[in-house]
Amino acid sequence: xxxxxxxxxxxxxxxxxxxxxxxxxxxxxxxxxxxxxxxxxxxxxxxxxxxxxxxxxxxxxxxxxxxxxxxxxxxxxxxxxxxxxxxxxxxxxxxxxxxxxxxxxxxxxxxxxxxxxxxxxxxxxxxxxxxxxxxxxxxxxxxxxxxxx
Ligand code: ZN
Numbered sequence: 145x146x147x148x149x150x151x152x153x154x155x156x157x158x159x160x161x162x163x164x165x166x167x168x169x170x171x172x173x174x175x176x177x178x179x180x181x182x183x184x185x186x187x188x189x190x191x192x193x194x195x196x197x198x199x200x201x202x203x204x205x206x207x208x209x210x211x212x213x214x215x216x217x218x219x220x221x222x223x224x225x226x227x228x229x230x231x232x233x234x235x236x237x238x239x240x241x242x243x244x245x246x247x248x249x250x251x252x253x254x255x256x257x258x259x260x261x262x263x264x265x266x267x268x269x270x271x272x273x274x275x276x277x278x279x280x281x282x283x284x285x286x287x288x289x290x291x292x293x
Contacts, residue, residue: 152262178279215276
C-alpha cells in the first residue's frame with residue numbers, strides 16, 4: 145500500500161470511530177440535511193455564521209465510515225474560516241475527489257484534506273466523501289435539504 149492510501153485508511157478509521165464536532169449545534173444560524181441515497185448516508189450540518197466568519201460548525205446523523213470521517217474532518221477544518229475561504233476549499237476538494245485537481249501538483253488550500261485523494265481509488269464512494277461538503281454549502285446557500293442525486 146502506498147504511503148498516501150495508508151494515511152487515508154488511518155484517517156478514515158480515526159474520524160469514523162471518534163468523529164469530531166458530532167452533536168447538534170443549539171445556536172446554529174444555518175442548517176441543512178443532506179442525503180446520499182446511493183449509500184444511505186444522512187447528515188445534518190449545523191453552522192453558526194457571524195458576518196463572513198464561520199464561528200462554529202457541527203454535524204449529526206449517520207452514514208458509512210467514509211461519509212462520517214469526511215464530515216468530521218470538514219467540521220474541524222472549516223471552523224474559524226471565512227465563507228469565501230470555505231467556498232474556495234469546497235471547490236478544490238470537490239474537483240480533487242472527481243479527479244480534476246491534483247493537490248500534489250498544484251497550489252491549493254486543502255492541507256490535511258488531501259488525504260481524501262485516496263477516495264479516487266474507490267469511485268463508487270465519491271458521493272460519500274462529498275456529502276457533508278454539499279450539505280455545508282447547502283446550509284450557506286439557505287437550503288434546508290440537499291441530495292447527492
Ligand atoms: Zn457512504
